[in-house]
Amino acid sequence: MTNDPASDANQDNQATPDAAPVHAAPAGPRQQEMPLAMVHGQPVLQIPQDLYIPPDALEVILDAFEGPLDLLLYLIRRQNLEILDIPVAEITRQYVDYIQAMHEMRFELAAEYLVMAAILAEIKSRMLLPRAVNEEGDEEDPRAELVRRLQEYERFKKAAEDIDALPRQDRDTAPAQAFVPDRASVRLPPEVDLREMLLALHDVFKRAELYTQHAIKRDALSVRQRMGELLTRLEDGAFHRFESLFEAREGKLGVVVTFLGLLTLAKEQLVDIVQEAPLAPIYVKSLAIGTDPTEIQLSSEFDEAANDDA
Structure with missing residues (x-):
């Protein structure tokens, strides 16, 4: 049998796509997910499947955030994002993931967290729609009010941290307590010459x-x-x-x-x-x-x- 060079070339051309690895187009940068906990310095992103929790076990979860603004500020600062140019879509996704994680762990969130989730969803939808133009001819940014609240909250939080760093009585200093008995002063009259x-x-x-x-x-x-x-x-x-x-x-x-x-x-x-x-x-x-x-x-x-x- 003789091999047809043309057919061999066609076979080589057909085999080449199958042999070469297919590289998908690199996706956009995905933000790091917030860990559920830190164990020995390593983040835990999800609860292990083989983790056994007794039905009557006491579940204690420490909430490190003082409110929805504190959570948003944490998500922004952790990723070194510019507060004046917030990627609303990504921040909203991470915020909703946090709320869902808390619900899965049967943690009761305050209503203000849900209100903030609704505000983020509204801002996200308004970002997709044509923006209104103000009197000066500039387009109104739907994120402006949220940015203002975040900046104001950050200033107050920084001021509170500075005040907390000051020496505090009964925490950093203790008042000296010494009992001094009352002594009646006796004034001796002067002698007469x-x-x-x-x-x-x-x-x-x-x-x-x-x-x-x-x-x-x-x-x-x-x-x-x-x-x-x-x-x-x-x-x-x-x-x-x-x-x-x-x-x-x-x-x-x-x-x-x-x-x-x-x-x-x-x-x-x-x-x-x-x-x-x-x-x-x-x-x-x-x-x-x-x-x-x-x-x-x-x-x-x-x-x-x-x-x-x-």
């Missing part, structure tokens, strides 16, 4: 001279007795002016006896003599509050000297 007392005594002497009388005999005055009289006058516990404790009618002798009585009481810590500032009034207060003056044993080394002067 002896020179100030002598100046005040000099003024009392001047007033006593106005009542100086010519007397043939004067009664002997006792420093111890005057100390008791002073404690009786001061038993109210209040501050008394230094000058008010002297009786100018008693003359110089009475002034001296009263002054010596005050010095003795101050020495025995039975009275407190204070002065706020230099040349300020001097005040005297009893420290024997609640004690009967007659029960206090009083003695003075000036009694004999006072009686001798009398």
